[in-house]
Amino acid sequence: MSGRIELERRADGVAVLWIDNPAHRNALNNALIDALTGHCRSLAADPSCRVLVMRGRGGIFCAGRELRDLRALQDASNDTIVATYEKLKALNEAVWFCPKPTVALIEKYAFGAGATLSSWCDIALSEEAALFAYPEVHHGFPPSPALMALFLAVGRKKAMELVLTGRRIDALEADRIGLITRAMPAASLEVELEKLLAGLLRSGPDAVARTKQFVWHSDESGHRASMATAVDSISLGLASEQAREGIAAFFDKRVPKW
Template structure:
């Protein structure tokens, strides 16, 4: 059914949604974004699913945007760029509002959009050797469509520590920033995730869904206007000269003009 992700559900109703492009470090292509959007819709509608675990295949959880997708954006017009950004934004919104608990099993590095994916999880548990980073500004871009979820998770004050600098940080700092609930050695990740999943088997699914919706209603505003604002902010960056220079420098394996 899917080419870039897998979706399996066990007898208890625990679904595992896996980013499955390990050879590309699970970078998000246009196809993956559409498949994740469809999977989120399917999971929301499936009454047999009680809990969803989000993870990645291979060494990395998610390296952010696919390089081929980025190259295509370099030559696209503003309308096409906005359309592509909206698919990402809508996918994140669907996962963020999924009426089931979403548990992140962050088994490897997460950069850019991968940090956004971790941020939409209700609980994210990571391995103790991972690295994370919001690396967009190194390319002349900004973490726009993922921004509402990252900032909702971290809070503005903590987000300012890493949101603009593209600095990589380790697992312990990810916990301090609020991106991860806790970290464990890799061989203990499955056990730690199961400890988060198991309590829901004693909870009424409708009550869980209602409680999750209430937390979102009481939290920071994340609505259509927010999505539109982030899409415009991203397209504006693509239209400027810094994005073209930053991405060209990346593919040319040279320093961008601003790097000293």
């Protein structure tokens, strides 16, 4: 299969996963999905990794899924088809349940699997001219793996229009409806990414992980249960060593030592 996933490790604790499949505009195939999942799981368990960034080589994020993979699947057994989509589910879970902040940097295209990958990330920055779409219905199958994160991001009405029509939207509209965090001129993308990363790295790693754990719980619970869990979450967090260091650093007028 074509392409590869490149892992770039920075000295500040940022890990960058580069999608590199230029022959197919960085579309994902089975091997790339497996590689992304493996890296996400490894980095989630690595205390030296503070932030995970996903982006594409050649100024393109990800143009979707290689359709030749799907065409080959059509002649396979149902068990094989299910096993293949279990791999995509594993990737979605690895991104969504990563205890480190996950950031998608969108350039040019985020179609299909690319839009799905972006939507499962915590934060998505995009150049204004980038295009987003869920075109699966145009190929005769549903974009089911994207829907849970899409509903959380934009709500049912907007989500249904996007997935039932496959309409392309630019990053400005994606920003307006909540599909991404922020759209900006292409020339500002790298600068804004570094500003975001600086803010994330300033945050206590334990506090970030506890915050994400609470968000996962809240997504699956009612308001009353979440309010009760919030008490436990902040109480345990306040008693942690990192909270002691963070508060001490505030009074000492210094940067916390995480």
